[in-house]
Amino acid sequence: MPQEPPAIQDLYPEHLAHCYGCGRLNEHGHHIRTFQVGEQTVSEFTPLPSHIAVPGFVYGGVIASLIDCHSTATAAAAMAAASGDEAAHGSAKPPPRFVTGSLHVDYLRPTPLGEPLVVRGQAREIKGRKVVVESTVYAGGVATARGEVVAVLMPDNFGQG
Amino acid sequence: MPQEPPAIQDLYPEHLAHCYGCGRLNEHGHHIRTFQVGEQTVSEFTPLPSHIAVPGFVYGGVIASLIDCHSTATAAAAMAAASGDEAAHGSAKPPPRFVTGSLHVDYLRPTPLGEPLVVRGQAREIKGRKVVVESTVYAGGVATARGEVVAVLMPDNFGQG
Numbered sequence: 001m002p003q004e005p006p007a008i009q010d011l012y013p014e015h016l017a018h019c020y021g022c023g024r025l026n027e028h029g030h031h032i033r034t035f036q037v038g039e040q041t042v043s044e045f046t047p048l049p050s051h052i053a054v055p056g057f058v059y060g061g062v063i064a065s066l067i068d069c070h071s072t073a074t075a076a077a078a079m080a081a082a083s084g085d086e087a088a089h090g091s092a093k094p095p096p097r098f099v100t101g102s103l104h105v106d107y108l109r110p111t112p113l114g115e116p117l118v119v120r121g122q123a124r125e126i127k128g129r130k131v132v133v134e135s136t137v138y139a140g141g142v143a144t145a146r147g148e149v150v151a152v153l154m155p156d157n158f159g160q161g
Numbered sequence: 162m163p164q165e166p167p168a169i170q171d172l173y174p175e176h177l178a179h180c181y182g183c184g185r186l187n188e189h190g191h192h193i194r195t196f197q198v199g200e201q202t203v204s205e206f207t208p209l210p211s212h213i214a215v216p217g218f219v220y221g222g223v224i225a226s227l228i229d230c231h232s233t234a235t236a237a238a239a240m241a242a243a244s245g246d247e248a249a250h251g252s253a254k255p256p257p258r259f260v261t262g263s264l265h266v267d268y269l270r271p272t273p274l275g276e277p278l279v280v281r282g283q284a285r286e287i288k289g290r291k292v293v294v295e296s297t298v299y300a301g302g303v304a305t306a307r308g309e310v311v312a313v314l315m316p317d318n319f320g321q322g
Binding site: 015019020021023026027028029048050051052053054055057059060061062064065068069097100101103104105107110154158 | 176177179180181182184187188189190209211212213214215216218220221222223225226229230258260261262263264265266267268271315319
């Protein structure tokens with residue numbers, strides 16, 4: 001069996017791996033994991049029954065969280081690739097860590113609860129310390145939400161608190 | 162002692178009160194509660210230690226969730242007031258329930274973790290079934306995130322699933 005490649009978030013250093021959305025060390029969090037697949041990034045996430053909006057549908061804040069963490073990971077991989085470090089492909093060097101400058105989500109239709117969701121993203125623009133990422137959430141192959149995130153390279157003094 | 166007025170979400174009917182963000186019947190959710198205070202709406206929320214982004218700061222997805230539920234409640238109260246039902250002031254009639262059409266959040270600065278946050282909102286425009294709401298998150302009186310939500314009146318067949 002070939003070894004599963006690491007998720008982008010698996011490469012975040014330990015002191016930056018507690019995020020409620022995607023931190024592998026947060027025992028109460030969502031554990032969103034994002035993989036580089038060709039030119040795209042892909043996350044799969046199955047919301048819990050408690051992640052409900054109204055009966056049958058996923059809460060919009062969880063969808064926003066998916067788009068948020070998926071997009072900052074996509075930004076990290078894109079910046080690493082642009083600087084010659086293929087962080088998402090198993091390099092030893094941790095990818096740069098991004099924070100969210102702005103988040104926009106268009107809820108295209110209700111997202112059904114109880115099935116795996118797929119998020120696909122792509123970096124659209126790298127400009128200095130900023131990466132613009134577009135991410136779309138799919139349920140059963142149908143796009144239910146589309147997001148745009150402006151991710152900003154984390155200041156060096158973050159996460160030292 | 163005067164009785165505390167109900168939160169807007171306290172007036173949602175039971176079958177629409179399971180939302181992960183603000184449902185009083187969701188035992189795992191955030192239980193965001195929003196009050197009409199004069200022309201504004203106000204929510205107070207203290208994130209849990211697990212609601213972390215990086216050490217010392219609140220996760221952006223939780224902030225997006227606060228803005229989301231605060232804003233749909235603000236839309237409900239505004240629509241009720243516009244139609245003559247002062248739902249937020251204790252009328253027996255439940256307020257109309259809104260879903261999120263789009264959500265935009267600008268993260269102005271890192272939001273410190275471990276203290277109460279205050280969200281203040283206002284409906285800017287009511288247009289048919291849509292209400293545009295602006296909501297701002299404050300920590301220690303300083304604005305840390307500003308959101309705009311386009312809330313849409315929930316279709317009648319929602320929440321019957």
